[in-house]
Amino acid sequence: MNDVENYIKDILKERKIHFTLIDPDEQTPKEALEIATAAIEGGTDGIMIGGSTVEGDDVEKTCKILSDNIAVPIILFPGNINSVSSYADAIFFMSYVNSTNPYWINGAQSLAAPLVKKSGIEVLPMGYMVVEPGGTVGWVGDAKLVPRNKPKIPSIYAMSCELFGMKFFYLEAGSGADKAIPTKMIAYSKKATDDMILLVGGGIRDAEAAYSAARAGGDIIVTGTVVEETNNVKTKISELTQAIRKASEE
Numbered sequence: 023m024n025d026v027e028n029y030i031k032d033i034l035k036e037r038k039i040h041f042t043l044i045d046p047d048e049q050t051p052k053e054a055l056e057i058a059t060a061a062i063e064g065g066t067d068g069i070m071i072g073g074s075t076v077e078g079d080d081v082e083k084t085c086k087i088l089s090d091n092i093a094v095p096i097i098l099f100p101g102n103i104n105s106v107s108s109y110a111d112a113i114f115f116m117s118y119v120n121s122t123n124p125y126w127i128n129g130a131q132s133l134a135a136p137l138v139k140k141s142g143i144e145v146l147p148m149g150y151m152v153v154e155p156g157g158t159v160g161w162v163g164d165a166k167l168v169p170r171n172k173p174k175i176p177s178i179y180a181m182s183c184e185l186f187g188m189k190f191f192y193l194e195a196g197s198g199a200d201k202a203i204p205t206k207m208i209a210y211s212k213k214a215t216d217d218m219i220l221l222v223g224g225g226i227r228d229a230e231a232a233y234s235a236a237r238a239g240g241d242i243i244v245t246g247t248v249v250e251e252t253n254n255v256k257t258k259i260s261e262l263t264q265a266i267r268k269a270s271e272e
């Protein structure tokens with residue numbers, strides 16, 4: 023797919039979006055294709071590929087098999103500089119805005135920049151902010167985690183990301199978190215910016231959580247762990263996508 027940013031914007035004119043995150047570490051590329059196919063049948067709008075740890079050429083192989091077989095966009099959600107593949111349609115080129123380590127703020131991005139430019143994949147510039155509990159990515163990324171009871175903090179980071187020209191802002195509670203991002207926090211970040219696209223993820227497992235995140239102002243609701251936990255991906259994803267569609271109508 024060519025223009026992923028416009029694909030996203032076109033859907034957002036009508037309704038909110040659901041993306042499925044597939045961690046290439048967790049299964050073979052063939053199994054990843056089965057998951058992606060079932061998720062698409064369940065109504066997901068795109069597949070994100072990434073994990074906080076990456077082994078060998080898992081990203082490359084997973085992106086290749088998906089690009090040969092699925093029609094929705096494949097977007098890299100890189101955990102580090104080795105998570106780039108030209109078989110993807112786009113990359114969330116993200117700065118980890120509440121990391122205390124410059125490597126995650128603009129170091130990894132600079133090291134990966136030549137490869138990203140050479141690969142020719144579409145770049146989706148994004149601010150990435152990790153909220154308590156934060157999970158693996160909070161620890162790996164040396165984050166100053168946002169306290170859950172301070173809902174306004176991410177909104178000023180979202181503003182600064184918008185002023186830097188970033189188009190996307192991601193509120194992350196950590197993969198597999200026991201609690202998703204508080205709805206007030208989502209609402210403040212959405213209201214603080216003019217037309218940034220807000221992603222919300224981490225710990226969203228059921229219709230109610232997906233609905234609340236979308237209703238509060240999330241534009242793109244991301245779920246990953248649920249597809250690893252369920253034995254019926256299509257049914258689970260369709261529960262989530264229906265809840266997100268319902269939130270869009272109200």
Ligand SMILES: CC(C)=CCC/C(C)=C/CC/C(C)=C/CC/C(C)=C/COP(=O)(O)OP(=O)(O)O
Pocket residue numbers: 045071072073074075099100101102103106114115116117118126127130131134150157158159162163197198246
């Ligand atoms: C732009 C480029 C090339 C790199 C940016 C690198 C940055 C800033 C990364 C942020 C830090 C990081 C490790 C992000 C990982 C995000 C991610 C893919 C989380 C989900 O991964 P899982 O593998 O499901 O998490 P677990 O390991 O906890 O399962």
Ligand SMILES: O=P(O)(O)OC[C@@H](O)CO
Pocket residue numbers: 043194195196197198199222223224225226244245246247248
């Ligand atoms: O695995 P889950 O908890 O759905 O989180 C998805 C994503 O926000 C992780 O980066």
Ligand SMILES: [Mg+2]
Pocket residue numbers: 045073197246
């Ligand atoms: Mg994982």
